[in-house]
């Protein structure tokens with residue numbers, strides 16, 4: 001029987017019509033014109049390479065081939081992983097640099113901020129101290145590093161703080177990621193909002209409390225400290241602690257002498273005192289806000305608000321101090337306690353990406 005689609009053939013097998021290419025394949029019953037002219041089978045390949053029946057791959061050859069393929073795949077994966085990590089570092093550094101630029105504009109604006117402090121009848125240095133304390137309080141509420149700062153009493157009416165407070169009363173944040181959420185709030189609230197300078201991928205809400213954070217290349221919150229007097233790792237701020245985080249009074253005295261706080265031109269909050277002497281600890285060296293990513297290891301490794309909250313609870317000194325803000329110490333009763341914010345915790349800070357060392361590989 002002639003299959004459908006085939007051309008009729010006579011008894012000798014030659015076609016009665018059409019060309020030879022139209023001949024029907026008697027085995028497959030498929031018109032020849034629909035089949036490729038050349039058919040290369042695995043049998044042909046093995047035959048051409050001398051790998052006929054009985055001369056296939058040896059086990060050794062197969063193992064070598066598998067090993068080479070595995071090695072190449074491993075190398076490709078390694079290269080891909082390294083490139084992806086470099087991209088994360090570059091992206092994080094760019095975001096931190098942008099935040100640094102915007103934050104420093106805010107920070108330095110306080111150098112010329114006016115506060116209505118009554119100096120009538122006060123000696124000049126006393127009036128200068130009043131002004132310094134008022135400026136620090138204003139910085140505290142307008143550049144909060146914790147929710148407690150955000151709702152603290154302001155020395156003057158601050159529309160910016162009012163906006164923060166409204167947000168706080170509308171939606172209470174979770175205690176996690178305080179400084180990261182404060183940082184986002186500082187740069188995106190009010191008429192000077194810089195929200196449009198950040199891409200969506202630079203913003204997240206990792207704890208899902210409705211308070212966004214800037215996030216790094218690994219998707220973790222970028223944290224912030226307005227004042228970190230014991231910062232270990234800085235190219236733009238004096239360092240007064242050693243690599244283990246131990247406060248070094250000689251370093252602090254040198255820092256006060258050679259890099260004094262520009263917010264205090266009258267040097268009314270000035271001390272070179274050593275332990276046991278009045279006015280210990282020495283102060284006030286120049287402080288610059290720190291903006292930091294945990295880096296690839298995911299460990300922040302720094303004594304910050306989150307660390308204090310986790311290790312000491314909400315009654316920690318940094319979180320419950322109600323007196324005038326002093327970046328360098330907190331006063332408990334009649335004694336002064338050194339403000340340790342910025343001191344390293346473990347070794348997790350080593351790979352951090354932060355604004356105090358943006359110019360070097362990290």
Ligand SMILES: [Ca+2]
Pocket residue numbers: 177181204205206207208209210211212213
């Ligand atoms: Ca959040």
Ligand SMILES: [Ca+2]
Pocket residue numbers: 293294295296297298299300301348349350351352
């Ligand atoms: Ca780290």
